[in-house]
Amino acid sequence: MSDVVKSLSTRLTTAADKPAPSPTREEAEAAVRILLRWAGDDPSREGLQDTPKRVVKAFREFYSGYDEDPSEILDKIFAEVEGYDDIVLVRDIPFYSHCEHHMVPFFGVAHVAYYPTKGVVGLSKLARLVDAYARRLQTQETMTSQIAKAMVAALEPRGVAVMIEAEHMCMSMRGIQKAGALTLTTQFTGIFKEDPAEQVRFLTLVRNGRG
Numbered sequence: 001m002s003d004v005v006k007s008l009s010t011r012l013t014t015a016a017d018k019p020a021p022s023p024t025r026e027e028a029e030a031a032v033r034i035l036l037r038w039a040g041d042d043p044s045r046e047g048l049q050d051t052p053k054r055v056v057k058a059f060r061e062f063y064s065g066y067d068e069d070p071s072e073i074l075d076k077i078f079a080e081v082e083g084y085d086d087i088v089l090v091r092d093i094p095f096y097s098h099c100e101h102h103m104v105p106f107f108g109v110a111h112v113a114y115y116p117t118k119g120v121v122g123l124s125k126l127a128r129l130v131d132a133y134a135r136r137l138q139t140q141e142t143m144t145s146q147i148a149k150a151m152v153a154a155l156e157p158r159g160v161a162v163m164i165e166a167e168h169m170c171m172s173m174r175g176i177q178k179a180g181a182l183t184l185t186t187q188f189t190g191i192f193k194e195d196p197a198e199q200v201r202f203l204t205l206v207r208n209g210r211g
Ligand SMILES: Nc1nc2c(ncn2[C@@H]2O[C@H](COP(=O)(O)OP(=O)(O)OP(=O)(O)O)[C@@H](O)[C@H]2O)c(=O)[nH]1
Pocket: 099, 100, 101, 138, 139, 140, 141, 168, 170, 171, 175, 176
């Protein structure tokens, strides 16, 4: 067993009540070499020599959401909007995430709406918020709820509506193999939750112009 692999297995067996220290880049690359062997290939062949380095770098992007603080993303509020207090909807925000069960991508679009009270946030911040949660290991339900909760906490809106439509590759390319099956999740708070007419308005705006 190489030193790196030995040190990796020591870290992985750290007592359950203590969070394991973050692995080093070297350890992460060694883990990828093991998975390449598990897949049935030879990590030392030319085409795979730089693959562990690339995979570890790609992980930094896929899982960059763990370094994001959603409350910081939403901390700048523009109060001068001439009293605007009607719905703000950003729809069709594309995202890529990974399911926490298989570490396989799921991807699609998020639609995020709120009724402001104390002001509005920059529209890009709603897309940043979606990415902050998408770039983690997720379930679609958790991600939908987390986006809504972060908006409630930061904006104290009259209501928040979040809808996510996604295809899960763990259902398309393996397992049950149902390519094209779409999962829809919604989370409503405030007036969206209390008033079904508000849910209809949200869904109509989401679908508007799509034929
Ligand atoms: N609720 C929910 N389930 C998910 C999500 N992503 C993946 N899954 C499901 O997680 C489940 C895991 O089921 P298990 O029986 O533990 O694992 P498995 O044997 O790989 O399951 P199969 O996919 O049916 O082969 C599967 O039914 C997946 O479809 C998600 O975002 N939300």
